[in-house]
Amino acid sequence: MKRSTMKKENISQAVIRRLPRYYRHLNDLLSNNIRRISSKELSRSIGFTASQIRQDFNHFGEFGQTGYGYNVEDLIQEIGEIIGLNRDYKVAIVGAGHLGTALANYQNFQNMGFVVKGIYDIDEAKIGDHISGIEIQSMDEFVSDVRKKKIDIVYLCTNKNGVQQAVSIIEESNINAIFNFCPVDLKVKEGIVVENINLVDNLLALSYYMKTSHKQ
Amino acid sequence: MKRSTMKKENISQAVIRRLPRYYRHLNDLLSNNIRRISSKELSRSIGFTASQIRQDFNHFGEFGQTGYGYNVEDLIQEIGEIIGLNRDYKVAIVGAGHLGTALANYQNFQNMGFVVKGIYDIDEAKIGDHISGIEIQSMDEFVSDVRKKKIDIVYLCTNKNGVQQAVSIIEESNINAIFNFCPVDLKVKEGIVVENINLVDNLLALSYYMKTSHKQ
Numbered sequence: 001m002k003r004s005t006m007k008k009e010n011i012s013q014a015v016i017r018r019l020p021r022y023y024r025h026l027n028d029l030l031s032n033n034i035r036r037i038s039s040k041e042l043s044r045s046i047g048f049t050a051s052q053i054r055q056d057f058n059h060f061g062e063f064g065q066t067g068y069g070y071n072v073e074d075l076i077q078e079i080g081e082i083i084g085l086n087r088d089y090k091v092a093i094v095g096a097g098h099l100g101t102a103l104a105n106y107q108n109f110q111n112m113g114f115v116v117k118g119i120y121d122i123d124e125a126k127i128g129d130h131i132s133g134i135e136i137q138s139m140d141e142f143v144s145d146v147r148k149k150k151i152d153i154v155y156l157c158t159n160k161n162g163v164q165q166a167v168s169i170i171e172e173s174n175i176n177a178i179f180n181f182c183p184v185d186l187k188v189k190e191g192i193v194v195e196n197i198n199l200v201d202n203l204l205a206l207s208y209y210m211k212t213s214h215k216q
Numbered sequence: 217m218k219r220s221t222m223k224k225e226n227i228s229q230a231v232i233r234r235l236p237r238y239y240r241h242l243n244d245l246l247s248n249n250i251r252r253i254s255s256k257e258l259s260r261s262i263g264f265t266a267s268q269i270r271q272d273f274n275h276f277g278e279f280g281q282t283g284y285g286y287n288v289e290d291l292i293q294e295i296g297e298i299i300g301l302n303r304d305y306k307v308a309i310v311g312a313g314h315l316g317t318a319l320a321n322y323q324n325f326q327n328m329g330f331v332v333k334g335i336y337d338i339d340e341a342k343i344g345d346h347i348s349g350i351e352i353q354s355m356d357e358f359v360s361d362v363r364k365k366k367i368d369i370v371y372l373c374t375n376k377n378g379v380q381q382a383v384s385i386i387e388e389s390n391i392n393a394i395f396n397f398c399p400v401d402l403k404v405k406e407g408i409v410v411e412n413i414n415l416v417d418n419l420l421a422l423s424y425y426m427k428t429s430h431k432q
Contacts, residue, residue, distance in 0.1 A: 016421060016424055016425075017417075017421060019420070019421075019424065020414075020416065020417035020418075020420035020421060021401075021414075021417060023420065024399065024416065024417070025401075046401070047401065082424065083420050083423050083424045083427075084423040084424055084426060084427035085420070085423065089423065097318075098317060098318035098321045098322070099318045099322070101314060101318065102313075102314035102315045102317065102318040105314040106314070106315070106415070108399055108415070108416050109415070109416065109419060112416060112419065112420065114419060152426070153422070153426070176426065176429065177422055177425075177426045179418070179419060179422055183240065183324055185237075185241075185262070185263065191429070193422065193425040193426055193429050195418050195419070195421060195422035195425070197413070197415065197418055198236075198237075199322070199324070199325070199413065200236065200240065200324050200325065200328060201233075201236035201237060201240070202236075202395070202411050202413055203325060203328065203330060203395060203411070204235070204236035204239060204299050204301070204328065205232060205233060205235075205236060205411060206369070206393055206395055206409065206411035207299050207300040207301065207305065208232055208235065208298065208299045208300055209232075209393075209409040209411070210300060210368070210369070210392065210393045210409055211299075211300035213392065213407070213409050
């Protein structure tokens with residue numbers, strides 16, 4: 001889809017954060033057999049304003065026709081391509097605790113093409129056990145094993161104390177993407193992209209909103 | 217701490233989202249025995265600009281003294297109070313799958329005063345099992361049980377298909393806060409605050425950034 005190549009470079013952070021939501025929502029629409037939708041209808045169902053939606057979609061090219069709406073399948077295809085979902089990703093999980101186990105079993109990631117191929121821990125009691133059919137390996141084997149398996153992404157699920165050691169080992173490998181579930185602000189070498197999930201921060205925000213809503 | 221009461225009302229969304237990060241970071245400093253810090257030093261360690269930090273802290277009252285810095289313990293106390301951490305919260309988990317199990321065992325939440333008191337599921341095969349010492353109960357018992365236990369917050373961990381039914385049951389109870397881990401945009405009745413964790417959206421954002429960083 002060459003039509004949008006020139007425009008892709010200028011996408012702002014805010015638009016990038018909305019892309020997954022569009023992608024998810026449009027897939028839901030398609031699975032309900034909705035193949036064409038106006039920005040007004042989409043606004044009602046997704047909760048962004050219609051003008052916001054038109055502006056966002058203008059970044060990717062010309063999709064809407066006045067009085068006709070957007071082709072849902074075309075949008076999914078194009079947004080998926082922008083996000084990088086036109087391929088599968090091989091995942092390594094570092095830290096085989098409860099959270100690592102939950103992520104290894106999380107179907108919503110697998111369904112998007114993120115497939116867990118290796119699980120690693122430093123705890124000798126866990127090494128050799130299996131999670132979701134995958135054997136837990138020692139972190140000593142990490143660098144050579146992820147190279148062999150062509151791993152793209154690490155889900156980082158160690159505890160706080162183990163995280164810096166784990167990052168040092170990951171930096172020795174060729175992996176350049178970390179999905180970080182450890183509640184620390186990671187420092188990684190240049191060239192590695194990090195997406196931080198800090199559940200504690202979100203829970204504390206919820207606590208604030210609860211308190212504020214009680215007051216009203 | 218009456219000094220800041222008047223100012224609290226005007227705190228913006230952006231500041232609220234930074235509060236948990238300050239809270240976490242200042243606690244780390246205190247555990248390293250740092251009891252006083254300038255906005256410049258704090259800027260280096262937390263990654264916000266010094267002027268941003270001074271502006272944020274001005275929302276809560278007068279903490280800094282020129283050439284003297286901020287008292288770390290005072291800040292923790294005040295930010296904790298604003299967030300609502302001057303009390304404990306009782307939590308119910310709805311959905312006893314892998315993610316619900318991980319959250320029931322997540323020490324970082326317990327340490328902040330969020331204590332799991334009940335776990336509920338609709339799957340009869342799971343009811344009666346224990347997670348982290350807590351018996352899984354039927355959703356049929358949810359409304360009466362959470363009232364008895366004075367539950368404050370639900371961690372919502374059902375699958376996508378079960379989520380709307382679960383929300384209907386939660387709405388029948390007195391609970392007014394949902395920490396939502398299900399990848400749907402929840403519709404809840406007025407008066408219930410929702411904090412959405414959409415891990416799929418974050419993973420897709422990471423995928424986008426990986427692709428963009430490869431190109432450079």
